[in-house]
Amino acid sequence: MATLGDVAALAGVSISAVSRVLSNDASARVSPATRERITDAAKSLNYRPNFAGRALRFSRSNVIALIVPDLTNAVFAELMRGVEEGALERGYVVLLARAEDMQPGGEMIDRLLGEGRVDGVLLQVGDHVAQEALDSMLEAPNPTVLVNSVHPGFSGSVTLDDVAAGRLATEHLLGLGHTRIALINGLETTYTAQQRAVGYREALGRASAAAPERITWHGYEPRAGRMSLTELMGDAEPPTAVVVANINSAIGVLGEARVLGIRVPEELSVVAVHDAWTAENTWPPLTTVKMPLYELGRHGVDTLYARLHGEEIADTVVAEPAPELRVRESTAPPAA
Amino acid sequence: MATLGDVAALAGVSISAVSRVLSNDASARVSPATRERITDAAKSLNYRPNFAGRALRFSRSNVIALIVPDLTNAVFAELMRGVEEGALERGYVVLLARAEDMQPGGEMIDRLLGEGRVDGVLLQVGDHVAQEALDSMLEAPNPTVLVNSVHPGFSGSVTLDDVAAGRLATEHLLGLGHTRIALINGLETTYTAQQRAVGYREALGRASAAAPERITWHGYEPRAGRMSLTELMGDAEPPTAVVVANINSAIGVLGEARVLGIRVPEELSVVAVHDAWTAENTWPPLTTVKMPLYELGRHGVDTLYARLHGEEIADTVVAEPAPELRVRESTAPPAA
DNA sequence: TCACTTTGATAAAACGTTTGATCAGACTCA
DNA sequence: TGAGTCTGATCAAACGTTTTATCAAAGTGA
Numbered sequence: 001m002a003t004l005g006d007v008a009a010l011a012g013v014s015i016s017a018v019s020r021v022l023s024n025d026a027s028a029r030v031s032p033a034t035r036e037r038i039t040d041a042a043k044s045l046n047y048r049p050n051f052a053g054r055a056l057r058f059s060r061s062n063v064i065a066l067i068v069p070d071l072t073n074a075v076f077a078e079l080m081r082g083v084e085e086g087a088l089e090r091g092y093v094v095l096l097a098r099a100e101d102m103q104p105g106g107e108m109i110d111r112l113l114g115e116g117r118v119d120g121v122l123l124q125v126g127d128h129v130a131q132e133a134l135d136s137m138l139e140a141p142n143p144t145v146l147v148n149s150v151h152p153g154f155s156g157s158v159t160l161d162d163v164a165a166g167r168l169a170t171e172h173l174l175g176l177g178h179t180r181i182a183l184i185n186g187l188e189t190t191y192t193a194q195q196r197a198v199g200y201r202e203a204l205g206r207a208s209a210a211a212p213e214r215i216t217w218h219g220y221e222p223r224a225g226r227m228s229l230t231e232l233m234g235d236a237e238p239p240t241a242v243v244v245a246n247i248n249s250a251i252g253v254l255g256e257a258r259v260l261g262i263r264v265p266e267e268l269s270v271v272a273v274h275d276a277w278t279a280e281n282t283w284p285p286l287t288t289v290k291m292p293l294y295e296l297g298r299h300g301v302d303t304l305y306a307r308l309h310g311e312e313i314a315d316t317v318v319a320e321p322a323p324e325l326r327v328r329e330s331t332a333p334p335a336a
Numbered sequence: 337m338a339t340l341g342d343v344a345a346l347a348g349v350s351i352s353a354v355s356r357v358l359s360n361d362a363s364a365r366v367s368p369a370t371r372e373r374i375t376d377a378a379k380s381l382n383y384r385p386n387f388a389g390r391a392l393r394f395s396r397s398n399v400i401a402l403i404v405p406d407l408t409n410a411v412f413a414e415l416m417r418g419v420e421e422g423a424l425e426r427g428y429v430v431l432l433a434r435a436e437d438m439q440p441g442g443e444m445i446d447r448l449l450g451e452g453r454v455d456g457v458l459l460q461v462g463d464h465v466a467q468e469a470l471d472s473m474l475e476a477p478n479p480t481v482l483v484n485s486v487h488p489g490f491s492g493s494v495t496l497d498d499v500a501a502g503r504l505a506t507e508h509l510l511g512l513g514h515t516r517i518a519l520i521n522g523l524e525t526t527y528t529a530q531q532r533a534v535g536y537r538e539a540l541g542r543a544s545a546a547a548p549e550r551i552t553w554h555g556y557e558p559r560a561g562r563m564s565l566t567e568l569m570g571d572a573e574p575p576t577a578v579v580v581a582n583i584n585s586a587i588g589v590l591g592e593a594r595v596l597g598i599r600v601p602e603e604l605s606v607v608a609v610h611d612a613w614t615a616e617n618t619w620p621p622l623t624t625v626k627m628p629l630y631e632l633g634r635h636g637v638d639t640l641y642a643r644l645h646g647e648e649i650a651d652t653v654v655a656e657p658a659p660e661l662r663v664r665e666s667t668a669p670p671a672a
Numbered sequence: 673t674c675a676c677t678t679t680g681a682t683a684a685a686a687c688g689t690t691t692g693a694t695c696a697g698a699c700t701c702a
Numbered sequence: 703t704g705a706g707t708c709t710g711a712t713c714a715a716a717c718g719t720t721t722t723a724t725c726a727a728a729g730t731g732a
Contacts, residue, residue, distance in 0.1 A: 001395075001452065001477065003688060014712045019690060029710055051451040052391035053688030056717045059337075061388065071416060071432075072613070077408035084437065093447060096407075096432040101420065111429060115387040116337065116718095141337065222617045251617045258619045277408070281558045281587045283594045283619055339718060350682045355720060365680055389718030392687045452688095 002045035011041040022047070055116070064092050064304060065118040067137070069099045069126020074276035075247065075293065076124070079147070082297020083122060090305055092119075099125070104132045113140040120304045125149040127187045127219055145304040147296065150191045150315065156307060157315040158300045162192050162273075165289045165323045166199025166243065169271045172287070172325055173241040174207050176333045178269060182214040182239040184228040184249060193217065196245045196273060214239060222252030229256045240334040241269035247276055247288060254282050254330070265332035275326055284329035292321050338381035347377035358383070391452070400428050400640060401454040403473070405435045405462020410612035411583065411629065412460070415483070418633020419458060426641055428455075435461070440468045449476040456640045461485040463523045463555055481640040483632065486527045486651065492643060493651040494636045498528050498609075501625050501659045502535025502579065505607045508623070508661055509577040510543050512669045514605060518550040518575040520564040520585060529553065532581045532609060550575060558588030565592045576670040577605035583612055583624060590618055590666070601668035611662055620665035628657050 007022075008015045013034055020028035021038045030038075041047075055061045066083050068076050080096070087094045095118055101108045112118060120143040125134060138144060138154060146157040166183070173181050183200045186193030197215060204211045216231055218224035225244060229252075232239055244250035250272035254264060262268050264284055272279070275290035296318045307313050343358075344351045349370055356364035357374045366374075377383075391397045402419050404412050416432070423430045431454055437444045448454060456479040461470060474480060474490060482493040502519070509517050519536045522529030533551060540547045552567055554560035561580060565588075568575055580586035586608035590600060598604050600620055608615070611626035632654045643649050 004690095005688080015689085016691075016712060016714095017710085019688095020711095023690080025691090029708090031710065034710080046450075048446060048450040050392075050688050051453045052388050052395075052397065053717090054690085055388035056386075056392050056687090056719090057689045057691095059388075059717065071407060072410050072413040074408050080407060084434070088437075088444070093431070093453070095429070098420070101424075108424070110384060114382075114384040117387045117429070222613065251614075255617045255619060255621075277558065278587075278614070281591045283591060285591070340720095341718080351719085352682060352684095352721080353680085355718095356681095359720080361721090365678090367680065370680080386718050389687095390720085392689090392717090393719045393721095395687065 001050075002042075002047045003050065004047075006045055007038065007041045007047050010045060011037040013038060018042070022049075059116065060119055061117055062092050063095050063118045064120045064122060064301070065095045065097055065112055065142075066122045066124075067097045067099050067102060068124045069129065071096070071098055073248065074278055075274045077276070078293035079124070079297040079300075082294040082299075083301055084297075086298040086301030090301065092301070092305075099123075099129050099133075102129075102133050102137055104130065104136045109136060109140065113137070113142050118142060120144065120308050122147050122300050122304055123149075125151070127190055143304065143307045145300055145307060145313075147300045148192060155315060156303065156313050158296060158303050159191070159195075159315070159317050160291050160293075160296055161317055161319045161323060162195035163199040163202070164319070165273045165291060166196035166245070167203045168199070168323050168325055169243040169273060169289050170200045170203035172271055172327070172331065173243065173269055174203060174211065176241070176269065176331060178239075178241040178334050179207075179211045180214075180237060180239045181211060181241045181243065182216070182232050184225055184232075184242050184244045184253060185215055185217050186220045186224075186245050186249075188217040193245060196243075200243060220246035220249050222248055222255070225249035225252030226256040229253050229260070233260060233262070239268070241271075241331070244270060244272045247272040247274045247279060247286065250286055250288075251278060251282060254286070265330050266335060269331040269334075271325075271331050279326070279328065282330075287328045287331040288326045290324045290326050292318055292323075295320065337386075338378075338383045339386065340383075342381055343374065343377045343383050346381060347373040349374060354378070358385075395452065396455055397453055398428050399431050399454045400456045400458060400637070401431045401433055401448055401478075402458045402460075403433045403435050403438060404460045405465065407432070407434055409584065410614055411610045413612070414629035415460070415633040415636075418630040418635075419637055420633075422634040422637030426637065428637070428641075435459075435465050435469075438465075438469050438473055440466065440472045445472060445476065449473070449478050454478060456480065456644050458483050458636050458640055459485075461487070463526055479640065479643045481636055481643060481649075483636045484528065491651060492639065492649050494632060494639050495527070495531075495651070495653050496627050496629075496632055497653055497655045497659060498531035499535040499538070500655070501609045501627060502532035502581070503539045504535070504659050504661055505579040505609060505625050506536045506539035508607055508663070508667065509579065509605055510539060510547065512577070512605065512667060514575075514577040514670050515543075515547045516550075516573060516575045517547060517577045517579065518552070518568050520561055520568075520578050520580045520589060521551055521553050522556045522560075522581050522585075524553040529581060532579075536579060556582035556585050558584055558591070561585035561588030562592040565589050565596070569596060569598070575604070577607075577667070580606060580608040583608040583610040583615060583622065586622055586624075587614060587618055590622070601666050602671060605667040605670075607661075607667050615662070615664065618666075623664045623667040624662045626660045626662050628654055628659075631656065 216228035275288040279286040552564035611624040615622040
């Protein structure tokens with residue numbers, strides 16, 4: 001923990017000289033000889049600028065917070081990777097926090113956002129974040145960018161092309177010959193769920209065959225998937241295929257199908273939105289739509305960076321690379 | 337972003353007075369009247385002490401880093417929860433980092449550990465962390481506590497009772513009547529894998545029936561599980577049951593069993609170490625040994641806290657609550 | 673009344689960094 | 703030679719906190 005003073009003492013110069021040299025101040029006038037003494041001294045003491053000193057001086061911490069609903073969720077892993085790599089390149093450190101810790105009255109919001117710890121916030125809103133908590137996060141003074149979600153009256157969202165995802169998954173099933181296709185969706189209040197429903201309807205509408213619409217809105221967790229499947233199978237004419245709006249929910253669907261004695265894909269085709277390592281390890285392996293989550297993370301950082309530097313930012317959709325169908329073994333033509 | 341100065345100005349007192357009152361300085365002599373003026377002013381300005389100012393003053397950031405091999409891994413989710421809650425109670429904020437970012441030559445180590453950003457480090461060493469990277473993390477000046485792992489010559493580890501876990505899982509299978517029980521383990525270099533093997537052997541040794549030992553050491557990932565099962569099924573006398581040292585690996589085992597046409601649990605019983613939400617959503621649902629990962633996290637924070645306050649700390653094992661068998665549907669008596 | 677203590681408050685330094693202002697000495701040019 | 707410019711470096715202030723030392727006024731006891 002050597003300081004500028006230590007380096008200066010060793011090199012026999014003033015603190016300012018050291019600071020100028022080590023921060024590559026272009027306007028600094030310092031002779032080659034002293035410059036070398038300084039860099040040598042810094043190296044031998046293994047000098048690193050003190051974080052708190054800088055933060056105080058600049059009133060900027062070079063830390064951004066990434067708040068996600070659930071760290072466990074494999075879907076977020078790619079997002080986090082994108083955020084971390086983008087942040088690293090721009091000189092930021094990422095402070096990861098769980099949304100459930102962000103209680104409106106709780107200490108976490110103040111601690112994280114109110115003490116100047118973080119310069120900005122990337123916020124991925126989960127299904128189960130209370131409106132109140134969201135409000136108190138958005139009204140905090142920290143520049144914020146919403147990732148994978150939108151909020152009425154809030155500008156600065158980065159989202160995926162969920163319409164395309166819903167459409168692509170549905171078209172895959174239509175292409176296999178299915179006509180009774182249900183959508184097992186997230187909560188109706190969620191923006192991503194609404195968008196995926198739009199895509200689903202678009203695909204159904206385009207289909208020449210009469211394909212009735214059937215949607216459940218129970219959420220993105222395994223349990224929600226189980227509940228939805230049970231509900232759908234109680235229909236007079238149950239679906240022969242389902243689009244599941246989330247891979248975790250789809251895992252629940254597969255489990256419940258076993259319980260109900262429904263064979264996948266022979267009796268029921270399942271395609272899920274989002275790809276993760278889990279998809280290869282279910283039985284049967286899940287057909288999915290891979291979304292550019294890594295790029296979403298990177299773009300989120302870029303957008304936050306722009307906002308931190310005073311630029312006006314608009315809502316954007318990360319459409320590159322486009323959602324991509326990964327056909328595995330959970331989808332097949334309907335039984336004759 | 338009100339400062340002490342702002343509050344002082346509003347209350348018409350000095351900065352020192354404000355600091356004393358707001359930090360509950362017991363030795364402070366200040367009249368009730370001014371005390372009230374100060375607290376009122378602070379409240380109306382929504383004052384929060386600036387993080388950087390404090391960090392500079394105390395040369396302490398009140399941040400601890402938690403470095404884990406893989407954020408996606410559901411096994412770590414409980415650990416993280418324990419760490420975060422423990423940290424919160426002790427007034428610390430958790431900075432989560434991925435071990436793979438900690439490259440020896442890379443910038444991340446310096447950035448995180450060398451700039452005074454974090455007071456201490458909780459380090460969960462993964463299978464695939466290079467020895468070199470581990471060394472450079474341990475030689476950093478930050479007080480460090482190893483979680484769920486040990487390192488030769490390093491004192492300050494908090495681990496689980498992996499021997500008991502291995503024993504418990506094996507005894508469950510023995511109790512069902514199995515005699516050909518294999519252990520699908522982690523890498524041989526890993527401490528946890530070695531411990532689980534010890535427990536496995538203990539259980540086999542105690543069994544009256546002749547139960548030969550059979551172990552694979554391919555790692556904790558799904559792919560390792562798949563590889564191990566294929567290998568075991570090539571044996572002259574393949575096992576009728578397997579202890580899988582990790583739940584993620586066990587998911588791979590289940591998948592590979594489907595591919596090989598082996599029915600679980602009729603032809604092969606599977607029990608895994610560690611419980612997670614995924615266990616309930618495999619087919620069949622996985623019998624597991626639940627380990628006290630939450631408590632491990634909390635204890636890790638406690639230990640680090642002690643080390644930060646200059647106390648000598650020894651290696652400890654978190655044995656409470658004890659590993660607990662969760663019988664689901666992946667285990668059954670051997671076929672007659 | 674004088675010496676002394678108590679009360680209630682403030683001044684100032686320090687943590688480590690950056691940067692505008694300053695300064696001494698050497699050089700340039702008329 | 704004297705005025706001005708350039709060079710190479712240092713001084714000092716500021717960011718927001720905490721805390722030791724200081725201080726004025728009021729109270730206490732003989």
